[in-house]
Amino acid sequence: MLGQYGEWGAYAATPGGKKLCFAIAKPATSETTPAGRPRNPTYIFISSRPADKVNNEVSIIIGYPFKSSADATVEVGATSFALYTQQDGAWIKNGTEEARLVEAMRGGQSAIVKGTSTKGTKTTDTFSLKGLAQALDRTDRDCK
Secondary structure, three states, X not given: OOEEEOXXXXXXXOHHHOOEEEEEEOOOEEEEEOOOOOXXXXXXXXXXXXXXXXXXXXXEEOOOOEOOOOOEEEEEOOEEEEEEEEOOEEEEOOHHHHHHHHHHHHHOOEEEEEEEEOOOOEXXXXXXXXXXXXXXXXXXXXXX
């Protein structure tokens, strides 16, 4: 762990000799419809892998298998970004929008992720963005 910044932790690792840095947070609130549906822990990551030329890739682990071929969304302020889903993960659908999403998150108050499980449960997870900019600044320094 490199440090904790508000709701966000900054981390670095070297799996297989390749540097990996990421900022991670859990949701501040989670809702399911119908209410009370069980699920595994949910996280949002922003990771960089210099050896793979990946910088600030946003990914979400939602805690359940997404409904097949169903998209999800992440909203930051008034802007919504489409996510593609695979099993329990989600990533930005249009890769050219990733930098815009990260910039919106750096300056935003919260990111709201909405999705649907294979069983039809609708979820809304709200992530606080407090501390994200500092966590990303730290991972950027460590993962150049």
